[in-house]
Amino acid sequence: MRPSAPTTSELEHLVEVGERLAATMSAVIEGKPEVVRTAITVMLAEGHLLVEDVPGVGKTMLAKTLARSVDASVRRVQFTPDLLPSDITGVSVFNQDNRVFEFRPGAVFANVVVGDEINRASPKAQSALLECMEEHQVTVDGQTHALPHPFMIMATQNPVEMEGTYPLPEAQRDRFMARVSVGYPDPRAEVEMLDHHGAASPLDDVRPVTDAEGVAELIRVVRRVHASEAARRYVVDVAAATRSHPAIRLGASPRATLHVLRAARARAALAGRDHVLPDDVQALAVPLLAHRIILTSEAHVSRLTPAGVVEDVIARTRVPGRR
Known part of the structure; x- marks a missing residue:
């Protein structure tokens, strides 16, 4: 429903x-x-x-x-560089009085x-954010803790x-x-x-x-906020176009498609609308997609930028209802 x-x-x-x-x-x-x-x-x-x-x-x-x-x-x-994953997620500490391990929440709570x-920490510390960013939870010592x-x-x-x-x-x-x-x-x-x-x-x-x-x-x-079938199809068409563009080696993921639609709903609401327009998708395409795609070696040699390639994808993708 x-x-x-x-x-x-x-x-x-x-x-x-x-x-x-x-x-x-x-x-x-x-x-x-x-x-x-x-x-x-x-x-x-x-x-x-x-x-x-x-x-x-x-x-x-x-x-x-x-x-x-x-x-x-x-x-x-x-x-x-010396940041530890436990500094981010938290750690279990043994309580001498109760003789049990107690969880001490980390900075992500x-x-x-x-x-x-963020890119001055080691890859091991960076990876501590993967679960909490996607699932809004943290697992420490086999116990899962929900984030606020x-x-x-x-x-x-x-x-x-x-x-x-x-x-x-x-x-x-x-x-x-x-x-x-x-x-x-x-x-x-x-x-x-x-x-x-x-x-x-x-x-x-x-x-x-x-x-x-x-x-x-x-x-x-x-x-x-309502997203019509045509609007949802347009979001999918844009993502699919990044996967077949000659200058792109790795295109947008299905997660990116979900993010674009959610952000388009937020932009529509901030404009006072109860429905998504293709303009919302176009306005958000560069900040939402440029950091996800990986260009080919030839594109780098040609000095193409991810933002410029995403703009080209938007220009090539047909907008629903327009000829």
């Missing part, structure tokens, strides 16, 4: 909260409205966000701003987990050519719903940043817009 579509009042409330979140975050991350909007979309779509860029452009600030904008439990993990410089809801990981990383980095494996990149790049601010935004951020941290003025239960309720509204 298909769930009922969101009511007008539910959508209006979601749009209001989304706009307040965007305004709060834009006061700290100046001149990057699309990056802010994508971060909010990923949160409402129950996804995880990867922020990749060179040092000093505000990657960690973006993650911490979103975390502070929601009154929920927040934990930060500083990824370093929070609504929002900020993973700073909502649950979101916002991770930052430096480009792989930077010193001291380990490339994220494909399985982990695929678990991130979207990847965004903050980029350098334009000169006007950078001048405003000096004016506003020079004397104090802008995070000191951030006040929560909603709480964890409020986000969970908005997520339930997003789940009920």
Whole structure:
């Protein structure tokens, strides 16, 4: 049975909260409205966000701003080469008084987990996130522990050519719903940043817009946004096109297809609509698909970029209802 579509009042409330979140975050991350909007979309779509860029452009600030904008439990993990998997997931400790092992939760037991410089940890530590990102649970010593809801990981990383980095494996990149790049601010935004951020941290003025239960309720509204058969077919056609494109060696996975549809529902809801349009898929294609595909050697020689190839895929894929 298909769930009922969101009511007008539910959508209006979601749009209001989304706009307040965007305004709060834009006061700290100046001149990057699309990056802010994508971060909010990923949160409402129950996804995880990867922020990749060179040092000093505000990657960690973006993650911490979103975390502070929601009154929920927040934990930060500083990824370093000596980080252990148990530091992330938790560990069983023997209690001398009770003579039993007790589980001590790790850093992932929070609504929002900020993973700073995730690709500076060893592959063994990075793999500790695989289960919790996909299944929202952690298994330690044969015991499974559920993570809180909502649950979101916002991770930052430096480009792989930077010193001291380990490339994220494909399985982990695929678990991130979207990847965004903050980029350098334009000169006007950078001048405003000096004016506003020079004397104090802008995070000191951030006040929560909603709480964890409020986000969970908005997520339930997003789940009920209608996606027609034509819209779902278009999502599948786009994913299938990445698997047959001559410049792509590894295309989008079925998990990517699910992520695109969930994010398209969130984007539609943030626009006040109760249904998904092809425009939602097109607007989200690059941040949701570019980090998942692997280009061929010939494409690298031709200096093609994953983002450019995804844009080409969108241009080649027929939109339902258009000739």
